[in-house]
Structure formats: C-alpha cells, structure tokens
Amino acid sequence: MADTAVDELETFRAETRAWLEENCPPSMRTPMKDDEIVWGGKREKFKNPESKVWLERMASKGWTAPQWPKKYGGGGLSPAEARVLQQEMSRIKARQPLFSFGLWMFGPALLEFGNEEQKQRFIPDIVHGRTRWCQGYSEPGAGSDLADLQTRCEDKGDHYLINGQKVWTSYADKADWIFCLVRTDTSVKHEGISFILFDMESEGVEARPILLISGESPFCETFFTDVKVPKDQLVGEVNGGWQIAKRLLQFERSSISAGGFGGTGGSGIMGPEDYAKQHIGTDSDGRLLDGDLRGRITDHKMYAKAFSLTVQRQAEQAKAGQAVSHTASILKYGAAKMNQDRHELLIEALGTEGLGWEGEGFDPTAKKVTRQWLRSKGNSIEGGTSEINLNVISKRVLGLKDHK
Amino acid sequence: MTFLLTEDQEMLRDTAMAFARDELPVTHLRQLRDSGANGKDPATRQKLAELGFFGVIVPEEPGGEHFGLVGLGQILEAQGRTLAATPLLQTALIGASAIQLGGTPAQQAEWLPKIAGGDVTFALALDESAHFNPLNVATEAERNGQGYTINGEKRYVPDGHHADMLIVVARTFGEAGDRHGLSLFLVPADAKGVSIQELKTADSHGAAHITFTDVMVGEGALIGAADEGADVLEPVLDRAAIGQAAEMLGSAQAAFDMTLEYLQSRKQFGQLIGSFQSLQHRAAKMFTELEMTRSCVAAALSAVDEGKTNVAELASLAKAKASELVHLVSNECVQMHGGIGMTDVADPGLYMKRARAQEAMYGSASWHRDRYAKLNGY
Numbered sequence: 192m193a194d195t196a197v198d199e200l201e202t203f204r205a206e207t208r209a210w211l212e213e214n215c216p217p218s219m220r221t222p223m224k225d226d227e228i229v230w231g232g233k234r235e236k237f238k239n240p241e242s243k244v245w246l247e248r249m250a251s252k253g254w255t256a257p258q259w260p261k262k263y264g265g266g267g268l269s270p271a272e273a274r275v276l277q278q279e280m281s282r283i284k285a286r287q288p289l290f291s292f293g294l295w296m297f298g299p300a301l302l303e304f305g306n307e308e309q310k311q312r313f314i315p316d317i318v319h320g321r322t323r324w325c326q327g328y329s330e331p332g333a334g335s336d337l338a339d340l341q342t343r344c345e346d347k348g349d350h351y352l353i354n355g356q357k358v359w360t361s362y363a364d365k366a367d368w369i370f371c372l373v374r375t376d377t378s379v380k381h382e383g384i385s386f387i388l389f390d391m392e393s394e395g396v397e398a399r400p401i402l403l404i405s406g407e408s409p410f411c412e413t414f415f416t417d418v419k420v421p422k423d424q425l426v427g428e429v430n431g432g433w434q435i436a437k438r439l440l441q442f443e444r445s446s447i448s449a450g451g452f453g454g455t456g457g458s459g460i461m462g463p464e465d466y467a468k469q470h471i472g473t474d475s476d477g478r479l480l481d482g483d484l485r486g487r488i489t490d491h492k493m494y495a496k497a498f499s500l501t502v503q504r505q506a507e508q509a510k511a512g513q514a515v516s517h518t519a520s521i522l523k524y525g526a527a528k529m530n531q532d533r534h535e536l537l538i539e540a541l542g543t544e545g546l547g548w549e550g551e552g553f554d555p556t557a558k559k560v561t562r563q564w565l566r567s568k569g570n571s572i573e574g575g576t577s578e579i580n581l582n583v584i585s586k587r588v589l590g591l592k593d594h595k
Numbered sequence: 596m597t598f599l600l601t602e603d604q605e606m607l608r609d610t611a612m613a614f615a616r617d618e619l620p621v622t623h624l625r626q627l628r629d630s631g632a633n634g635k636d637p638a639t640r641q642k643l644a645e646l647g648f649f650g651v652i653v654p655e656e657p658g659g660e661h662f663g664l665v666g667l668g669q670i671l672e673a674q675g676r677t678l679a680a681t682p683l684l685q686t687a688l689i690g691a692s693a694i695q696l697g698g699t700p701a702q703q704a705e706w707l708p709k710i711a712g713g714d715v716t717f718a719l720a721l722d723e724s725a726h727f728n729p730l731n732v733a734t735e736a737e738r739n740g741q742g743y744t745i746n747g748e749k750r751y752v753p754d755g756h757h758a759d760m761l762i763v764v765a766r767t768f769g770e771a772g773d774r775h776g777l778s779l780f781l782v783p784a785d786a787k788g789v790s791i792q793e794l795k796t797a798d799s800h801g802a803a804h805i806t807f808t809d810v811m812v813g814e815g816a817l818i819g820a821a822d823e824g825a826d827v828l829e830p831v832l833d834r835a836a837i838g839q840a841a842e843m844l845g846s847a848q849a850a851f852d853m854t855l856e857y858l859q860s861r862k863q864f865g866q867l868i869g870s871f872q873s874l875q876h877r878a879a880k881m882f883t884e885l886e887m888t889r890s891c892v893a894a895a896l897s898a899v900d901e902g903k904t905n906v907a908e909l910a911s912l913a914k915a916k917a918s919e920l921v922h923l924v925s926n927e928c929v930q931m932h933g934g935i936g937m938t939d940v941a942d943p944g945l946y947m948k949r950a951r952a953q954e955a956m957y958g959s960a961s962w963h964r965d966r967y968a969k970l971n972g973y
Contacts, residue, residue, distance in 0.1 A: 464973040479973050489964045493912055500890035504598040521883050585875035594870040
C-alpha cells in the first residue's frame, strides 16, 4: 500500500475514534442484553432509549451499512476503512446498533439486482432501521428442495395477485415488509420463480408464530390470500428470481457462519470445560475428572479453533485476490456442527443444572443454555440443511456428477 | 499471523511440488522397498542438497534471510504427498533447530553450514518405549573426567539406520519422568559403543533401535545447558510436530485426490460411483476436514517464524488434527477403492501404513489432545 494511502487510513482511524468517543452512549459500550437488541422497523420499542440515539447517529453516517454506496444512505467506505471502523468499535466494545435481515441478506441482493427506483425506495430505510424485513422462502412442501415452491403469483394486468403459504418465516409477525419467492410459471421449475416485495400490512397477509422445542417462537407460518402487489415491486425479470434467491442464500449462509444471527452469543455463558470443572471437578493436576468428557471437549475446542483459523485464512486469501471457491457452504456446514457440538457438551457438563426450564431453583445462565441447546438443533436445518451443504460441496467444489 | 506465502516461498513450494512429483513419486518408494534399501537413498540426499532444501531454515549469514519454517513446511508437505523417505525432517528441521536453539556459537559455526550443504544428516534419539513420552528418559549420561559416558537404549529412531550424527536425549540428573535433569548430546553414529539395529517397518521408511554402551563424548558434545535439555528439546519437538503435521497434510491431500479421481472414473450399476450420495457426502466431509487442517498447519508454521507465544498450543492443534485427518482419508481411500484398495499394487495401502508411522512421531493425536487441554487449563 502506498504511504499516502496508509496516512489516509490512519487519519480516518483518528477521526473515527474521535467520533465514536463523542457519539457512542455509555450503555452502548456494555455487553448486549438479549432484550435490548434493536431489530428496527415500525414496531421497534427501543427498551433502552440510548439504543435509539446510537442507531440514529450511526445511521446518519451510513455506518450501519459501512460499505454500501453513499447515494443510498450507506457509508461508502472502502473495505480497509470498514475494517478500521470495526476495529475501533471493538476497541470501545460498542454494540452493533442494528440487527437486520435487510442489512445481512436482502440489501446486498437488492443492490445487485434491483433497479434504481427500487434501490432509492428501499435501501435508505434499511440503513436507518426504519423497515424490518422478513424472508419468504420455505414452504410446507418446499424445504431443502426450495425451488419446488408453489406460492402463486398471477399477473392481473395492473397488479400481481399472490396466493399461498410460507413457513419458517423468521419474525414474520414483527416484520414490516417481506421479500418473497413466488411462482410465476407453473410449467417449469427454477425458471418459473420470481422475487417480489410487499408490505406485511397488505390485505390477505396473516402470520402465525410457531412454538418451537426451545419454548420460543422466532418463526412463523405465513398465509397469503389474494394479496395484491403493485407491479413495480418485482425485482429483476419475471421468472428470473432463482438467480437472486441463490445469491441471497450465499449472503445468508455467510452471515450465519459469521455468527450474525441465530444465537446472540456472549450472554455470560461459559465454555463446556468451565461448567465441567465446576460440576465434575478436577484432579490434583487440574485435569477434568471425567476423562472421556475431557477428550470430547478438546475435540470440539480444536474443531472450533480450526474453524476460526479457516475463516481467517479464507478472508486473507480473498483480500489478496486468491480464489476461494464456495467458502460459504464449507463454513456453514462447519458452523452448524460446531455450534451443535458445543451445546451438546454444555448441556452434558451442566448435568441436572442444565435441565431447568423456568422459575426458581436454577441458575439463569444455565436456563439460557437449555433453550439455546434446543435452538441450536435448527442450525443444521435452516438456511440450507447440512446435507444440502454437503451436496453443494461435492457437486460444485469437488465436481462430482449427479446420478444419471 | 499470515496465511499467505511470500513470493519466494511460493517459488520454493512450486519447486518442491515439481521435485516430489518428478523425482520422488510413490513408485520411487516402492523401488526403495523392493530393492531392500529400507529408506536409505543417498542419490536423493544428493539431489536435495543441490536444491538447497537442507538449509531452508538456516540463513547464509547469521541473522540473514531464509525461507523459515513456513518454507520448510511447503517442502515437507510436497514430500508427504508422495510418501517420500528423505532426511529433511530429521536433519533440516530437527537437527538445524536443535543447533540453532541450543548450540553454542562454535557449534553453530561448525554444524549449520554442514547441515545447509547436506554434508551431514541427523537423527533424534529420544523415545525409549513404544509411546512418545519425552520426559520418560532413563538413558544415562554420567560425567567422567573429560566429558560424559552414555548408557541406555533408544527405540524406533527415525532415520537412525542411516544418519551420520545422533542427537541423544539422556539423563544427567534425576529419574525417568523428571523434566529437570535431561541433557542433549551430539554423538557420531559410528562412535564406539553405539550399536544400531536396523528395523524393517510397515511404511518402508525404516528406523532403528539404538543401544549405547559406555559411549564416551567430550564436553563439546553437549547441546544447551546440562540438566536443562528440556528447554531446548521442547521447542524442537513442537517444531518437529508441526513439520510432521505438514507432511501428513500432504499425504492426506494426495490420498484424497486419488480417492476423488477414483470416484470420478469407477463405474458400478452403470453409474460413476461418485454420483452416489453416501460417497459424495463422505468426500465432502473429508474435504472440509482437509481445509480446516490446512489452516491449522499454516497457522502453526507461521507462528514459529513470527515468534508467537502460542506455538505449543498450535503445534498440538496441528498434529492432532493432521493425525485424525490422515487416518480418516487413508481409510476412506482404501474403502472407496474397494477390493483394489486391498492390493499391494495399488497405492492406498501405502498411505494407510505411512499414516500410522506419522501419527506415532512427536506425539499421537491423543497425546496432543491431552496437552491441548492442559494448556487450556482443564
């Protein structure tokens, strides 16, 4: 890198540091609490008022979406500047001001495939957290075989008419808008899918939360009955939605493997070795008394370390312009396995302490582990099952052929 | 830490890959085996010397430029691909590291140029039982008037059947199991009282049991401080484990490539067997493990060159992951080849045999998992 570029980056660092120092409210420098995560949208309550201030300030600089173009409200930062911003935020332990499917999945896809009018209309509201988006992909009959989706979208001349059902729609009951895969041609499979956007308050839309084994309801069944959608809300070409859908899945898999959503992490939960030490004990050399569990914890920790080194290695290679083929599937597969193994070990190390559900008598953190353990079972199902990811690796990376 | 090679390291890697492919293919190991050479290969040693591979971690001037362990790791990986039997791990890595870390200026001036030129080869005589346990040394080195008298027995010394010099780990104080009291000695393999029993091993690389009976060495044979040999030995063993892991990564990669090729060419039921999902998924899992292990090996190699404080932890990570990987892949290689995989004429079995020898050196997967846990405080 040229010296001037280095100087400019250091100037940017100094300015960023000063701005964050000035503008990041004190409580936004403490570990995120589960109920203070800001998802934005019309119904956002901002339980902690400082999180509203923080979001507004960050959004005004476009720093909720640091690398998106300025003309749509993004930060317009270079990758190097975005890294500096991330480093400076980590330095003061600043919270992410906004969690958003719009930022992680829909926005990047719209920037790539949307027309100018659509980008002007939707991107700034994502940056500012004014619109909360949900994802209408899976259907009761189309899970791993997503392209088999049947939700109908008929051209009625001056509008589209949508009828059908989606399932596993994350937070559909809390979202303002949906990006949705619909069928515009029933005679073909992949080539008959379109990508369309509509308001969740449209007449004929109903979202019902699904109670999961974890006792929580992050997903909904979503029903569409004669929903009218203006024609300018279809993204890309009619019947050209599958390309957009696949690209968006790559963004989704990357953000899942980067720990973007799913569990919120942290929350005072310790490692399985810590709970094992506490509940099982150690010998005079400090070794866990349960040698078998100790070995399995080590297997897991080594896997986790190898995984994070692989994320680093691939990031470095990508930065240096080296080919990193289908990274997302490898990392998505590994992340699911890692998170599930971790929670199996946590629950095992906790013993009966890990069996609390609600009320008194159990450590609150342990009760959180119990819920997260059950939630983690979805990691190998959502966003492409592990089996589908193995298919992708074997076909696209290893070049193995389909059965004739 | 960086995972990227420098331009010089890239060139070294390309040279090493081409050399292994052209001069040391698996058929070369077969020839050594079938001719009874048992891993002894003076012609290859000569070629390695001409390529400068012995001096990859030795700068020409003290403190000068060199390729580092990252560079040597590329060569070891290349040789692992073809199961090549060469003196590089023992000499270019272990011998050079021991002299660099523990040698006096006089010892460094004497030995490092000879190592770099390929004029001398080394073997580390450490283990005394069937399992790696570096402190469990009973071989004694007793002070006499002019130096030390060494008595004891070492088992399964890699390259012990052809090395010029032995680095003998002996006890000058305390009892087997004590960290304090270990000392390292340079002993010529042809010294009086050194008795070498050549071993024919499953991997066709060979090794030796070595007995020391009243072997006399001078004060100048001591590497590092008397009784404090573990201070030199431990970092040398970490580097050896990392270098061995790099070799194992190469073996696993080659066995995987061979398997993938077979999946894409063998037909049953009118289909390529690689179109069967049960095999596809196993191949995909192997690939994921391969990529993750590659990250671990690269991180460990570069941590040594950058003088990081977590070398021991990364060495254990790399060696344990590489062990699991190479067994997984070599076993799947045999299984997916079916009956042909069981025959001597096919290569999969050679990878499976070598994998066991690789695992036994410098700590098995379970030895390193145990140490990893200890280093992480549980």
